[in-house]
Amino acid sequence: MRRLPARLSLLALFFVTDAMSADPTADIEIYIARHGRTMLNASDRVQGWSDAVLTPQGQRQAISLGRGLAKQGILFNAAYSSDSGRALQTARLLLAHNGQAQLPVRTDWRFREFNFGSYETLANQTLWQDIADQHKMSLAQWLTKVTPKDFADTVAILDQARQQARADTWPAENYAAIQQRLHSGMEQLISHTRQQGGGKVLLVSHGLSINALLDLLLPGQTVATTRLENASITRLRLHNGQYQLLDINDLRYLKAGQLPADTSLPADSIAPPTSKEATQ
Incomplete structure (x- = not known):
């Protein structure tokens, strides 16, 4: 029998061990955050695939949300975000102030807001x-x-x-196209998380898309018309193949970590992050 080089043997062992650690029945808790307030939110304009940076208030919201989650001892095994700058900016500020600045954010276009065309x-x-x-x-x-x-x-x-x-x-986009991409994105998120043994996952997305996701995962429940506030948390649990809604439009973490309005913002919070992120 041909022996593998030591380096390849170790690599093979790593993948075998990783596969053995995957638990297809492990519970997964998904903390879905709506991004912080943006300049287009502030000017009351349509914001779907178009993008705007967070306002100072939006940055404080993202930081406050991270601080509030830290106070409750909420740590994430993985983090995902729409690839829109406002969502990624929210995710990185949140994690930086939740003590998880080094946790990579996997960006995925499938979690974008609705596209409103012209x-x-x-x-x-x-x-x-x-x-x-x-x-x-x-x-x-x-x-x-x-x-x-x-x-x-x-x-x-x-x-x-x-x-x-x-x-x-x-x-x-029509609704069928939106739900198709959300379904595809969520299936991959769940698959990756199960490979890591389950646990808590952060997903930063957008108001209407979060509602569409609830409509998709919780059919027949009248939750998809809730107006979701900036930096709110909607929390789902996947248990035995069934999704359960634990919280919707939850602002307690934001309030628990609330920054005073006159707090100076970190210099690196102004621009969206430019570090290399895992992408789809």
């Missing part, structure tokens, strides 16, 4: 009114009935007509 960066009021008009409702009526599916599908229909006159953006 409506990106326009006033939210313009988008909302167009959707209400499409449904022949007043804006006030529509706001009481809107769901993530209706929202995405109506924008996709409206954007098709707008793209004919101005086809210079990615077209808006």
Whole structure:
């Protein structure tokens, strides 16, 4: 029998040991954070695949969230983020102030916000009114009935007509396309986490996409219309193949680590991180 070189033998042993440590039944707890407040949030503009940096308030939110999680002794085995700068900036600030600055963040485009096509960066009021008009409702009526599916599908229909006159953006996604990418992203997140034996995972994403994810993982539950605040935590547990909702729009960690409004921000918190991250 041919012997492997010592170096390759050790490498093979590492992979065998890692595979043996994987537990397909291990519980996984996912802490899903909405990113901190951005400049487009502050100006009340549509922000999907377009991006804006965190405002000073948004940076404080991310730092406060990290501090609050640290106070509760919450440490993560893995961290994931949308590849949008606002989400990655939130993730890195959170981890830096949770005592886990060296934990790599795996960025994944599949956890992005909805894509709004030609409506990106326009006033939210313009988008909302167009959707209400499409449904022949007043804006006030529509706001009481809107769901993530209706929202995405109506924008996709409206954007098709707008793209004919101005086809210079990615077209808006319908709800099926959004849920397909979220499902794919979540399947890979769970697979990687199980290979590491389960445990707590951080995922930083976006308001509507988090709601769509809840709609996907918790079918039939009326949780997908909750307005999620910046730097809120929505917590899921995967147990015996079933997802359980533990918390939604939870602000207790943010409040527990709250920075005073006049606290000076670290110099390196202003720009989004530029360190090499694991990507999909």
